[in-house]
Amino acid sequence: MSYEYERIATPKAGLRLHLNENTAGCSPKVIAALQGLTRRQAAEYPDYDDAVSATSQRLRVSPDELLLTNGLDEGLLAISIVTLRSNSSPEAIVVVPAFDMYAACADAAGGHVVEVPLNTDFSFPLAAVQRAITPDTRLIFLTSPNNPTGLCIPRDDVLEVARAAPNALVLVDEAYADFAGESLLDDPVARGISNLVIGRTFAKAYGLAGLRAGALIGSPATLAPIRRVVPPYSLNICATVALVAGLEDLDYYNWYLDEVRASKAVLYDALDRRRIQYWPSAANFVLARFGDRASEVVEALKARDVFVRDKSRDPACPGCLRITTGVVEHTRTLVDALEEIL
Ligand SMILES: *Cc1c(COP(=O)(O)O)cnc(C)c1O
Secondary structure: OOOOOOOOOOOOOOEEEOOOOOOOOOOHHHHHHHHOOOHHHHHOOOOOHHHHHHHHHHHOOOHHHEEEEOHHHHHHHHHHHHHHOOOOOOEEEEEEOOOOHHHHHHHHOOOEEEEEEOOOOOOOOHHHHHHHOOOOEEEEEEEOOOOOOOOOOOHHHHHHHHHHOOOOEEEEEOOOHHHHOOOHHHOHHHHOOOOEEEEEEOOOOOOOOOOOOEEEEOOHHHHHHHHHHOOOOOOOHHHHHHHHHHHHOHHHHHHHHHHHHHHHHHHHHHHHHOOOEEOOOOOOEEEEEOHHHHHHHHHHHHHOOEEEEEOOOOOOOOOEEEEEOOOHHHHHHHHHHHHHHO
16 A cells, blocks of 8 residues: 655646635735845754744743644654654554545654544544554544544543553644634643644644644653654744744734635535535535535536545545635635536
């Protein structure tokens, strides 16, 4: 089985609703900050003090509980290397359908990928995950809100998994937590569990996907070995400057969260009218089941320069498409196209 990450063909123009990017772009203050970069800054190795301080304040964690990474993807790779590189037969549990990078990173680091399917209603399969834990389990990937379903994992289930696997690290990927408005970062019990690591990204809500900035949060002792595998200048100067400016512009951030909320309502309404099944999402996208027509809908949207993510051939979510819900105007364009097609 190949777990190689498949790069999604990226359209040069058109409406990109296939990668859960911020469809409004980053804050204009980020661009202003980048324009303020000096020749000297470009020539020097980046210092992370300002970025670490701004991020830790924003996430309400202490700097020694925070590791900035070149996108959360790098954090996923780093945690995979640390937990799975041993020469025994390490296992990584991935609850599917899942973000493709988990299996890609676990596989690249030499781990054996153990897939556990979500329940058929896409609720979290706590008992099945517990059954999948073996003495060789070293890493468990959980995603809340989940990609591609948009559903959150009950906090108690996360804690149960962490307790059931004391020899493993449990990575809770919170790439979409900004949109959910809830996070284990604010949960003192979760924060006290030493084998729990929380992943965040500034790609989605802050619109910095092109600049690459993510973070892992965990206890200093848990993060120490992970720090050692992340190169010392992993984020470049543009990412650090962008991160500080993006975190500062709370008005822009909150405006975008409102757009996403309103966008989801617009899309739900359209799907309800067509009696298309969907899962109410805590993220900035919606998974909807178009059944046999899924591929046809993807192609017809593409012909109208609208790109959505075809998940219909994933056996874990057959017939489903994942649609990014960003700026309301963009969602209306999608809905108009859907109405024409259906
Ligand atoms: C987008 C995404 C990421 C990747 O974040 P980057 O910071 O862009 O690397 C990680 N996890 C999930 C679940 C995602 O959807």
